[in-house]
Amino acid sequence: MISDGIEDEEKWLAEGIAGLQHNAFYMHRALDSNNHRDSLKYSAQMLSELRTSRLSPHKYYELYMRAFDELRKLEMFFNEETKRGCSIIDLYELVQHAGNILPRLYLLCTVGSVYIKSKEAPAKDILKDLVEMCKGIQHPVRGLFLRSYLSQVSRDKLPDIGSEYEGDADTVMDAVEFVLQNFTEMNKLWVRMQHQGPVREKEKREKERSELRDLVGKNLHVLSQIEGVDLDMYKDTVLPRVLEQVVNCKDELAQYYLMDCIIQVFPDEYHLQTLETLLGACPQLQSTVDIKTVLSQLMDRLSNYAASSAEVLPEFLQVEAFTKLSNAIGKVIEAQVDMPAVGAITLYVSLLTFTLRVHPDRLDYVDQVLGACVKKLSGKARLEDGKATKQIVALLSAPLEKYNDIVTALELSNYPRVMDYLDNATNKVMAVVIIQSIMKNNTYISTSDKVEALFELIKGLIKDLDGSPVDELDEEDFKEEQNSVARLIHMLYNDDPEEMLKIICTVRKHILTGGPKRLPFTVPPLIFSALKLVRQLQGQDGDVVGEDVPATPKKIFQLLHQTIEALSSVPAPELALRLYLQCAEAANDCDLEPVAYEFFTQAFILYEEEIADSKAQVTAIHLIIGTLQRMNIFGVENRDTLTHKATGYSAKLLKKPDQCRAVYACSHLFWVDDQDGMKDGERVILCLKRALRIANAAQQMANVTRGSNGPVTLFVEILNKYLYFFEKGNPQIYSAAIQDLVELIKTEMQGDMATPDPSANAFFASSLRYIQFQKQKGGIMGEKYESIKV
Amino acid sequence: MVLVLALGDLHIPHRAPDLPAKFKSMLVPGKIQHIICTGNLCIKQEVHDYLKSLCPDMHVTRGEYDEDARYPETKTLTIGQFKLGLCHGHQVIPWGDLDSLAMLQRQLDVDILVTGHTHQFKAYKHEGGVVINPGSATGAYSSITYDVNPSFVLMDIDGLRVVVYVYELIDGEVKVDKIDFKKTATAHSAH
Numbered sequence: 001m002i003s004d005g006i007e008d009e010e011k012w013l014a015e016g017i018a019g020l021q022h023n024a025f026y027m028h029r030a031l032d033s034n035n036h037r038d039s040l041k042y043s044a045q046m047l048s049e050l051r052t053s054r055l056s057p058h059k060y061y062e063l064y065m066r067a068f069d070e071l072r073k074l075e076m077f078f079n080e081e082t083k084r085g086c087s088i089i090d091l092y093e094l095v096q097h098a099g100n101i102l103p104r105l106y107l108l109c110t111v112g113s114v115y116i117k118s119k120e121a122p123a124k125d126i127l128k129d130l131v132e133m134c135k136g137i138q139h140p141v142r143g144l145f146l147r148s149y150l151s152q153v154s155r156d157k158l159p160d161i162g163s164e165y166e167g168d169a170d171t172v173m174d175a176v177e178f179v180l181q182n183f184t185e186m187n188k189l190w191v192r193m194q195h196q197g198p199v200r201e202k203e204k205r206e207k208e209r210s211e212l213r214d215l216v217g218k219n220l221h222v223l224s225q226i227e228g229v230d231l232d233m234y235k236d237t238v239l240p241r242v243l244e245q246v247v248n249c250k251d252e253l254a255q256y257y258l259m260d261c262i263i264q265v266f267p268d269e270y271h272l273q274t275l276e277t278l279l280g281a282c283p284q285l286q287s288t289v290d291i292k293t294v295l296s297q298l299m300d301r302l303s304n305y306a307a308s309s310a311e312v313l314p315e316f317l318q319v320e321a322f323t324k325l326s327n328a329i330g331k332v333i334e335a336q337v338d339m340p341a342v343g344a345i346t347l348y349v350s351l352l353t354f355t356l357r358v359h360p361d362r363l364d365y366v367d368q369v370l371g372a373c374v375k376k377l378s379g380k381a382r383l384e385d386g387k388a389t390k391q392i393v394a395l396l397s398a399p400l401e402k403y404n405d406i407v408t409a410l411e412l413s414n415y416p417r418v419m420d421y422l423d424n425a426t427n428k429v430m431a432v433v434i435i436q437s438i439m440k441n442n443t444y445i446s447t448s449d450k451v452e453a454l455f456e457l458i459k460g461l462i463k464d465l466d467g468s469p470v471d472e473l474d475e476e477d478f479k480e481e482q483n484s485v486a487r488l489i490h491m492l493y494n495d496d497p498e499e500m501l502k503i504i505c506t507v508r509k510h511i512l513t514g515g516p517k518r519l520p521f522t523v524p525p526l527i528f529s530a531l532k533l534v535r536q537l538q539g540q541d542g543d544v545v546g547e548d549v550p551a552t553p554k555k556i557f558q559l560l561h562q563t564i565e566a567l568s569s570v571p572a573p574e575l576a577l578r579l580y581l582q583c584a585e586a587a588n589d590c591d592l593e594p595v596a597y598e599f600f601t602q603a604f605i606l607y608e609e610e611i612a613d614s615k616a617q618v619t620a621i622h623l624i625i626g627t628l629q630r631m632n633i634f635g636v637e638n639r640d641t642l643t644h645k646a647t648g649y650s651a652k653l654l655k656k657p658d659q660c661r662a663v664y665a666c667s668h669l670f671w672v673d674d675q676d677g678m679k680d681g682e683r684v685i686l687c688l689k690r691a692l693r694i695a696n697a698a699q700q701m702a703n704v705t706r707g708s709n710g711p712v713t714l715f716v717e718i719l720n721k722y723l724y725f726f727e728k729g730n731p732q733i734y735s736a737a738i739q740d741l742v743e744l745i746k747t748e749m750q751g752d753m754a755t756p757d758p759s760a761n762a763f764f765a766s767s768l769r770y771i772q773f774q775k776q777k778g779g780i781m782g783e784k785y786e787s788i789k790v
Numbered sequence: 791m792v793l794v795l796a797l798g799d800l801h802i803p804h805r806a807p808d809l810p811a812k813f814k815s816m817l818v819p820g821k822i823q824h825i826i827c828t829g830n831l832c833i834k835q836e837v838h839d840y841l842k843s844l845c846p847d848m849h850v851t852r853g854e855y856d857e858d859a860r861y862p863e864t865k866t867l868t869i870g871q872f873k874l875g876l877c878h879g880h881q882v883i884p885w886g887d888l889d890s891l892a893m894l895q896r897q898l899d900v901d902i903l904v905t906g907h908t909h910q911f912k913a914y915k916h917e918g919g920v921v922i923n924p925g926s927a928t929g930a931y932s933s934i935t936y937d938v939n940p941s942f943v944l945m946d947i948d949g950l951r952v953v954v955y956v957y958e959l960i961d962g963e964v965k966v967d968k969i970d971f972k973k974t975a976t977a978h979s980a981h
Contacts, residue, residue, distance in 0.1 A: 439807065476835070483833055486803035524804040524855075528931050535936065578854060585933035619854060619880075626883045630934070665883045673887070713897070720893040727889070759899070766896040766918065773917045 013059045016049045017066060023049075024070045031077050036086075040095060040107065043074055047103035050142065057141055057211045064145050068152075071110050075153070078114045088115050101136050105146055108133060113153040116165065123157055123165040124174035130154075131181050140193040141212070147186050148215045151222065154178070161228040172228030176237060179226070183219035184245050187258070190216050191251040209253055216254075217261045224265045234270050235277070243281045252286045259285070259294045268305035269312070271298065272319055279328035283335055291332050292339065292347045299325060299350040306358040316358045322365055325351060326372070333376060341377065342388040348373045349395050356402040363411060366399060370414035377421045389426040392418060396430055400437045407443065409434075410453045419457055424465050428481065431458035435484050438491055446494040448502035455510040461485050462522075463513040482521035489525040497551040500533050504556075508563055516570040523567055527579050530556050530563075534586050553590045557583060561598070573610030577603050577620055581627045588633045596631065597638050600624075604645055614654040618662070621649055625665050632677070643669045647687065656698035660714050664691040664721050673728065681730040688725075691718050699748075713760040715745045720767055726784065727774075735787045742768075742790060792870055793821065795845070797942035798828030798878070798906040799926035802837050804855060806928035810940050810959050813927065819844045822944075824869060828906030828924065829853025829861065829878035853878040853906070866898050870947045871973060875900035879907035879923075885934060888914055891921050901973055902945075902952065910935040911943070911956055913969050920971050922954060929959065950974075 023046035030038035050067055052060075082088045088111070095111050098104035112130050116123045130150055137143040157163075158178070159171035166172075193209050223229060223238055239262075246258045262278070263271065271278060278298070282291050302321065306313060316322070329347050333339060352369045359365050373395065396418060399409045409415055419430060434457060438445070445451055455462060461481055473481075489507060494500045504526065511522040534553045560583050567576040584599035603624060611620050625646050634642065646669065650662030667687035670680040695714040702711070719741045726733045745764055749756070768790045775785040795817070802808060809817075822845045830853030831837040838858070842848050852861035864877040875898035882890050886908040895903040901919040909932035911925035925941035932938055940959040945952050954969045 442811075479833075480835065483803050483836065487807035490803070490805075490807040521803075528801075528805045531933075532931055535931075582933050589933075622881055622883065623854060626880060626885050627933075629884050668884050673884070717893070717897065720896065724889050724893070759897075762899040763897045766899055770892075770896060770918060 009055060009059055012052065012054045013062060016052060016055070016063045020046050020049045020063065020066055020070070027070070027074070031074070036081075036091070036094065039074070039077075040098070043070070043107060044098040044100070044103040046070060047106045048100060050106070050145070051100060051102050053139070053141075055141075057208045060141055060145065061211075064149075067106070068149065071106065071149075075110050075113055078111060079117060082114060082118050088118050088120055091115075102142060102146065105134055105136060106149060109146075109150045109153055113157065116154075116157045119165070122171075123159045124171055124178070127154060127158075127174070127178040131178055131185070134182075135185065138189070138192075140189045140196065143189040144186055144212055144215050147182055147189075148218070151179075151182055151218060155222065158222075158226065160226050163227075172226065172233070173237075175226055176223065176229060176233065179219055179223050180238070180241050183216070183223075183242070186216045186219065187245055187249055187254060191249045191254050194251060194253070206253060213253075213257050217257065217265075220258070220261050220265050224267075231270055231273060234266065235274050239270075239274050239277055243277065247281055247284045250286060252288045255285045255289045256294065259289075259291075260297060263294065263298050263301060268301055269315070271302065272305075272315055272321060275319055275321060275324050279324055282328055283331050287336060291336070292343045295325075295329060295332065296346060296350040299354045303350075303354045303357045306354070313358060322355060322359060322362075325354065326368065330372065340385070340388075342385055342391055344376045345373060345388055345391040345395060348376075349391055349398070352395055352398050356398055360402060363408065367412045367414050370395070370412055370418050374414050374417045374421075377418075389422055392422055393426060393430055393433070397433055400434065404437070404441045405443055406434060406438050406441075406454065407445065407450060410450050410457075416453070416457050424460060427460035427465070431461045432481065432484060434458060435461075435488050439484075439487060443491065445492050446503075447499060448506045451492050451503050451506045455506070458485070458488075459510075462510050462518070464515060478517070479521075482518055485518075486521050486525045489522070489529060492529070497533060497537055500536075501551040501556065504530050504533065504559070508559065512563075512566055519567055519570050520572050520575060523563060524575065524579065526563065527560060527582070530560055531582060531586050534590065538590055553587075554592065554595065557587060557592065557595050557599075561602075564602075571610065573606045574616055574620065577606045577611065578623060580606070581623055585627055585630065588631050591633060593633045593635065593638065596633055597642075600628070600642055604642075607649065614658070617649075617653060618658050621646070621653065621662050622665060625650070625662065625669065629668050629672070632672070651690070651694070656694055656701065657711050657714055660691050660694040660698065661717070663687055663694060664718055667691075667721060667725070671725065671728065671730065679728075679730070681725070681732040684725055684730055685732040688718060688721055691721075711760075712745065712748050712757055713763060715741065715748065716760060716763045716767055719745065723767075723771070727781070735784070739788055742788070792823050792947045794824045794826060794869060794874075794945040794947060795822045795942065796826050796828070796904050796922060796924045796945060797927040798924055799830045799853065799909050799930055799932075800837055800928045801830055801832060801855065801926070801930035802928065804832055805930035809928055812959060812962075812964050813940065813942065813957070816957070816964070817844055823847065824867075825849065826865075826867075826874065826876050826904055827851070828876065828904060830855050830906065832856050834858050849876060851876050851878050854880050864894075864898060866900055871950050872902055872947055872952060873900040875903045877903070877905050879905035886910070886912075886923075888916070888921065892916060892918055895919055895921060902971075904943075908932065908934045909938045911941045911958065913943075913954055913956070915971060919973075920952070920954075924956075925958070 023042045027039050027042035027046060030042055047067060049063060055063065078091060091111050092115055095107040096104060098107055109130055112126050115121060116126050134147055134150060137146050157165050158175040159165045160175055161172055190209060190212060193205060197205060220242065229238060242262065246255055282295070285291060306316060329351060333344050348369055352366065355365045355369055396415065399412065400406065403409060419427060422430060445454060459465065462485065492503050492507060494503060507526055511518070511526060514522055534556050537551060537553050564576050564579045580599045580603040584596045584603070587596035587599060607620055607624065611617055628642055628646055647663065647666045650666050651659055653659045653662055664687060667684045670678065670683040670687070672678055695718060698711060698714065722733055722738050722741060726738060749761065749764065771785060771788055771790050774781050776782065800806065800809065825841055825845045825848040827841065827848065827850040829851045832855045834857050849865050849867060850861045851865050852859065852863055863881060864875065866873060866875050875895060877894060879885065882894055882905070884890060891903060891905060895918050903919065903921045905923055908923060909926040909930060910923060912921070912923040914921045922943060924943040926932065926938050927940055927942045929938045929940035942957055944955040944957065946955070950973045952971050954971065956967050958965050
């Protein structure tokens with residue numbers, strides 16, 4: 001029969017309520033006049049409304065609640081009556097005359113409650129009677145509510161330990177029996193609902209069943225509240241009986257709900273002690289039951305229990321919780337062949353969380369869980385499912401967070417295997433998580449084996465996987481990614497030079513597979529790591545025994561050379577030039593003249609062939625000059641060649657002012673201010689004069705092209721350089737030359753009156769102040785400056 | 791009382807992964823009025839933005855490894871009674887030479903010149919003014935200086951006086967030193 005819609009139900013409900021209230025009114029009247037017979041008659045009529053089949057569970061509940069309220073009042077009345085001497089046995093007999101069975105049973109339960117309270121008979125006997133009689137109602141909805149009523153009125157009257165209704169010994173068992181029976185019958189009724197009605201209404205039925213589930217579950221709750229149910233009773237009686245019903249009912253909805261209920265309602269220590277039994281039921285359940293969620297819930301609860309206090313941990317070991325859970329999961333996954341990947345992984349995540357909480361020191365367990373996961377995933381292609389990959393990231397992040405130490409995670413042989421199943425994007429996400437964990441915890445990775453393992457894990461960041469080009473990754477994101485790899489390289493360190501060299505070689509091997517986009521990020525940190533090692537070895541030169549020591553500065557320089565060369569594929573000439581110069585300086589400090597010379601050669605080649613931008617050239621030439629100025633290792637020939645080159649290129653810069661500055665910078669190449677440094681005054685002055693010529697040319701050019709004056713400031717700069725070398729004692733610098741320069745500048749500036757250059761003026765002014773200051777110093781300095789008039 | 795943070799040569803991520811944790815915990819936003827950075831951060835996002843979050847008035851000059859090539863070669867600014875000049879220092883040859891730096895100071899016409907490049911903390915006073923090198927805030931490798939300790943400088947400018955506090959991380963402990971400078975109220979007459 002197709003239902004006519006909600007309005008009809010509302011109508012029927014309203015009718016039912018009206019009828020109920022009508023009879024309740026008369027019932028109360030009868031109670032007021034102490035008319036037992038009539039009160040029962042009207043109450044029976046009132047209860048007849050509950051005989052309806054037309055209401056959905058939701059609506060039936062509303063009707064039921066009103067009846068319930070009325071029955072409460074009835075019960076209270078009869079309670080009073082029995083105190084006043086009315087015979088409860090007579091009452092009990094009286095209600096059995098009610099015409100229809102449903103009202104009769106409600107009344108029996110009500111009076112039964114009063115009977116128990118009166119204590120004229122043992123609670124257990126009455127309860128047994130009632131629970132049996134309720135079998136008379138086999139209609140699911142009506143039966144469920146009836147038994148629910150029974151449960152409610154009997155709740156506080158169970159013959160529990162310490163209760164006033166406790167009879168002689170072993171009545172707890174009777175209480176348990178009672179509840180178990182009620183539960184069993186209720187479950188049967190509930191399951192029966194599934195099979196009523198046409199197939200097409202299955203969904204509606206399941207929804208209705210869902211609404212009623214708490215009625216059934218309540219019984220388990222009651223069981224958990226019974227004081228007398230201790231671990232032994234739970235283990236021996238309660239759990240087996242409940243599970244028996246759960247398994248035998250063969251109903252998916254019931255099984256799922258009840259398993260979950262058991263886990264939620266009973267204490268965690270009970271679960272721990274009955275783990276085998278509980279898990280044993282799982283494979284016996286219907287194959288469509290979402291057992292993985294149930295198991296996950298169980299493991300989560302146990303994890304929390306383990307975390308709650310350290311004292312409970314030995315219990316876990318004693319019951320071999322891990323093994324049992326692990327086996328159970330294995331069986332479930334095996335049995336449910338169609339389980340999607342995300343389901344299996346979720347289970348493993350729960351198991352892993354559990355393992356990390358309970359057995360953090362058992363890396364073999366952790367590895368086992370990962371291994372089982374690998375096994376489940378094997379044979380399948382890379383995961384596409386977003387939820388599944390999310391779960392795998394959770395799986396892999398858990399050990400990192402727990403151990404705060406990537407090194408421990410690296411010991412898990414199955415860890416990289418799990419990562420292999422991630423798609424490229426997620427693999428990179430995981431790699432970043434790993435790097436962040438290292439940076440956050442300041443962990444140093446100190447052997448080349450671990451470095452190798454680590455780079456295997458993060459290979460998604462190091463190179464393009466699957467030969468496919470870099471995905472459409474946002475440029476900013478890519479930079480961030482590569483910079484985090486760069487920072488990581490600084491965390492790879494070992495005091496022992498041999499091991500450190502191995503680490504450097506391992507890193508080098510990996511980053512060279514990164515391709516031109518990645519090299520500019522990853523090469524510099526490696527170079528500087530290696531330079532630090534060189535410096536460390538510098539001091540140890542004399543101690544080397546034996547020929548075959550791999551870690552020598554020379555070998556490392558070879559490595560450095562080859563690595564910087566790789567930058568040519570990017571191409572990154574400016575960066576490479578800087579790195580070559582760094583190496584040159586380091587080689588200088590190691591007394592390796594040919595090596596230093598070679599690095600300079602490479603730098604010059606890059607300058608000549610690759611650096612075309614004029615601004616870049618200016619910086620580059622200054623870096624070359626600055627580095628060269630500090631070199632003390634070169635013999636005369638080598639030095640001459642390099643300085644010649646440097647000055648040559650300085651003079652060939654595009655803009656005149658740049659030329660001028662570079663050339664006078666070169667003057668320092670011929671004057672090194674320490675004891676045995678060279679001091680070639682002649683060549684210094686040559687440079688300065690050359691610079692002066694260039695400045696003059698710049699002046700003239702500016703006059704011609706712009707009709708204005710050129711950069712006066714250049715002259716002031718050169719003046720300052722003259723002063724510098726004058727003070728250092730360069731015999732080729734005469735005070736007359738300085739004087740001339742001062743006059744020249746003054747003239748130029750006067751000529752500039754039309755368009756004065758304030759910064760040049762200020763510079764000149766401060767330079768003159770300086771000269772004045774030096775004159776006033778007295779002593780040798782004062783003498784030097786004496787002849788200069790400002 | 792104006793606080794100016796001077797630091798530089800962090801070389802992140804080429805030579806160092808990050809600022810030392812002890813420094814990071816000391817540098818909180820809102821306490822400093824100006825930041826001057828000698829250069830070689832090197833990466834914009836992490837370092838530049840982080841420093842900017844400490845204080846919005848941030849000045850940077852270009853170091854030879856900086857990712858952002860648009861930083862200026864030199865910069866001058868006035869704070870209170872002092873004129874400050876900022877330059878990375880790789881442009882001044884010989885590197886670290888005081889007299890050459892003094893020339894730059896005269897050129898920029900400043901009382902306090904802040905430069906870096908050598909990764910070694912220095913604070914010189916000479917007739918023209920003060921030259922400060924805040925060293926490397928991360929203790930980065932330098933071809934010029936061996937055994938670099940992480941360091942930075944905090945200047946407290948008050949009227950004609952500046953107190954230079956240098957913070958150095960030595961063996962895991964932060965050590966502080968201070969140097970006082972007073973500027974003579976000279977009459978700088980322009981020509």
